[in-house]
Amino acid sequence: MNLRLAKHLIAAALVATSLLTPFTSLSAASARIKDIVDIEGIRENQLVGYGLVVGLNGTGDSLNNSPFTKQSLQAMLERLGVNTRGENMRTANVAAVMVTANLPAFSTQGSRLDVNVAALGDAKSLQGGTLLVTPLLGADGEVYAIAQGSVTINGFKASGDAATITSGVPTTGRISSGGLIEREIGFSLGAQRSLRLALRNPDLTTARRIALSINDFIGSPAATPEDPATVRINLPYGFNGNIVDLLTDIEQLVVDTDLPAKIVIDENSGIIVMGQDVRVSTVAVAQSNLTVTIAENPTIVQPEPLSLGQTAVQPATNLQVTQTDSKLAVVPTTVSLQELVDGLNALGISPRDLIAILQAIKASGALQAEIEVL
Known part of the structure; x- marks a missing residue:
């Protein structure tokens, strides 16, 4: 009985180890296909427009300093039947703004989207303003949405005769559901027989692993890595569904x-x-810090009595140079990232000194990594 019990315990331990080990490795550097690729055709489109915000409490553009605001205001009034050409307009309740928005993928006509508003002239604040009807254009110059509504800002500005307080950016705002989609982008995803997956971090090994994982799941060579950033998927012959069903199955x-x-x-x-x-x-690796301290201690020199001299200031400079040398540390071959960080931290190196050290190690040919400086 004891021998049989020992065999069962050993078998249970082996099963637990086999279950635990893959999970640990998966959680270390694994991700769903859904989270590492973008699917062709499923994307947003950027929209932009130029409009006017009215109803500001004297915080709008100065028409003398913003001629585009004055011209836009006159053109708008003329479309409404009001002729202001040649008149001296001094209103400060209008501001020219740029309106931006992202058109979601597969948005239908009549649905809403959020828009962002930013002042273009010298307006001080958009608080309390209302955006008038503004066409939003795509990259092809076509109008895809219309924006209008009350502007909500996150900042404010208050000023007096001797002080001014500004919190946030009062010249930018947002209109929730302020855009109305007027034109749809035609793309039938379900009718496609082939699509491309674009890797967000291009890599040859990752692209090949994605293709192998998809082919193992489907049971046929439906996915092919074309380059480090692209994997093409073809709808398998006899597949029970369309390309949307296939993407739903493989994105997890x-x-x-x-x-x-x-x-x-x-x-x-x-x-x-x-x-x-x-x-x-x-x-x-060795690193030294050189600290130079300069202190000025001027002294006042008084003239001798009855010498008709003048009081003078004699400069006195206290200059100190302190050099802190660190010990020469040997970094062994093919150390891990944690060992490298621990070794450099042991030297008491600041981040800016570490930048110079890493660049020097790279120049010596001892660093097997690419350095990218932003």
Whole structure:
């Protein structure tokens, strides 16, 4: 009985290990196909328009400084039957704005979308303003939506005779559901027999893994990697459904993603991001800090009595130079990312010094990674 019980315990332990190990590796660097690719035809389109915001409480454009606002106001009034040509207009309740929006994929005529509004002239605030009917154009110059409505801003500006307080950006705003779609973009996804998947992070290994995962799931060679950024899917012969059904089945498949070894450096902010595959060959690193302190301590020199001299200021400069040298540290060959970070942190290196060290290691040929400086 004890021997049989031991066999059962060993078998249970092996099953638990086999179940736990794949899950751990999957959660480390795996993602759904849905989260790492964009599907051809399923995309937004950017819209832009020029319009007028009215009803501002004296915080609009100065017509003398913004001639485009004055011309737009006169043109709008003429369309409404009011002739203001040659008149001296001094209103400060109107502001010229740029209106932007994103047209969602497969949006139907008559549905709504959110629009963003930003002042174009010298308006101080768009608070309380109303956007008049503004056509929104696509990249082809066609009108796809019309925007109108009350502008909501997140900031404010209050000023007095001697002080001004500004919170946020009062010259930008948003109109929720302020756009009305007038034209649809014709694309029949269900009628397609072939589509392309565009990888958001192009990589040859990831593209091949996506194609293999799809083919293993379907049981036929329906997916083909064309380049590091593209995988083409063909609707299999005899498939029970259209391309939408196929995409629905495969978008939940999990794929192990792969990325090249890269170090991204932002010199302005001192931010450094290193990938997990960054490796360093055997190299010795030393770093020293040089600190120069300058202090001015001027002294006042009084003239001798009855000498008719003048009081003078004699400059006195206290200059100190402090140099802190760190020990020479050896980084062994092919260390991991964690070991590299721990070793450099042990030297007490600041992020900006680390940038210079990484660039020097790269120049020596000991860094097996690409450095990208933003």
